[in-house]
Amino acid sequence: MSKGKKILLYSALFILATYFLFLGLAQAKGFLIPLTAAIILSLLMVPLSQKMEKRFMNRASASLVSTFIIFLVSVGFVALVSFQVKSIVDKWPDIKETMTPKIERLRSFVLEHTPVEKGDLEQSGESSSIPMMGSGSSSRGEQAANFFSQVMSFFADYLLTFIYIFFLLNYRHRFKEFLLKLFPDEKKxxxxTVIEKSASVTQHYLVGKLFLIGLLAVLYSVGLGISGVDNFILISVLAAVLSLVPYVGNIIGFGLALAFGYLTSGESGVLIGIIITFAIAQFVESYVLEPYVVGDQVDLHPFFVILAVIVGNMVWGVAGMILSIPILAMINVVLLNVGPLQAFGFLFSKEDSSD
Known part of the structure; x- marks a missing residue:
């Protein structure tokens, strides 16, 4: 076989293997998302678990306490989101009354200054539907059944994640020894080193991100509070947590602040305050907090960070967007420490070795 044909064959096999890899990851997301999240969260809790083991607890008790801490934090966040949603639902009649005149003015502007016709707007309004509000009883029953199924599936995965975390923490040395036994003595x-670096980069990234979330929550709270946004503390915490999703999370957080802040009041001053708050917070995050708080713990080029977020969303949705960065960081550690794969590690890294 000629060299050109070999290149074509290997390229075709690589594309085919990549396609089936991501297809398999998407099909197995119900199993892989809780397990992957548990692995990353367990790496975050390893230092705390080790400290408790050295001082006053055995490994099982320390693993259980670490798991319970993560559980309490997650329950607190879910309660925070639920409280915010309930607040918006309770205020929905007032929001609708406040925004109706503004929507009508926007509608008139669109009809007068764009080629859009009135029939197009009416058809768009009719086609948009609110979940659980179908036109027929059978449709509502089907939507209710689907919603119940999704809720049950979410809670099952939610609880499984904490079960995985406990076992991963309790038996982490066994898993480490298993990985070491897969390789000959001269490679152990x-x-x-690769295992320790992978765990370290994940721990430093997550700790830095958590600290960054706290600082952003304070900045958002001050700005939104001065702007006169209702429930500004809850909105600030939600917007800060959404920064876990690179680039996209900040946009979603800004949208939430507009929706939950401006819609409830309808005042232009609130809108200007929200825009100024997020502009200042994003500047501080990008040029002050991110470099000094998170630093260079995750040595990834921004281009591949964006690609990882996009691919993560395509494969696992929102969970994939959040998990994509620590996963890519661990993969990059492996690439940089394996001789034949160091070129790929250099490609994914943001450091320039041209000097």
Missing amino acids: KDVK
Whole structure:
């Protein structure tokens, strides 16, 4: 076989293998998302678990306490989101009354200054439907059944994640020894280095992100509170947590602040205050907090960070967007420490070795 044909064959096999890899990841997301989230969260809790084991607890008790801490934090966040949603639902009649004149003015502007016709707007309004509000009883029953099924599936995965975290923390040395036994003795030192670096980069990234979320929540709270936004503390915390999703999360957080802040009041001053708050917060995050708080713990090029977020969303949705960065960071550690794959590690890294 000629060299050109080999290149074509290998390229075709690589594309085919990549397609089936991502297809398999998407099909197995119900199993892989809780497990992957548990692995990353367990790495975050390893230092705390080790400290408790050295001082006053055995490994099982320390693993249980660490798991319970993560559980309490997650329950608090879910309660925060639920409280915010309930607040918006309770205020929905007032929001609708406040925004109706503004929507009508926007509608008139669109009809007068764009090629859009009145029939197009009416058809668009009719086609938009609110979940659980179908036109027929059978449609509502089907939507209710689907919603109930999704809720049950979410809670099952939610609880499984904490079960995984406990076992991963309690038996982490066993998993580490298993990985070491897969390689010959002369490679075990390098494998151990890769394992430790992968765990370290994930821990530092998550700790830095958590600290960054706290600082952003304070900045948002001050700005939104001065702007006169109702429930500004809850909105600020939600917007800060959404920064876990690179680039996209900040846009979603800004949209939430507009929806939950401006819609409830309808005042232009609130809108200007929200815009100024997020502009200042994003500047501080990008040029002050991100470099010094998170730093260079995750040595990834921004281009591949964006690609990872997009691919993560395509494969696992929102969970994939959040998990994509620590996963890519661990993969990059492996690439940089394996000789034949170091070129790919250099490609994914943001450091320039041209000097």
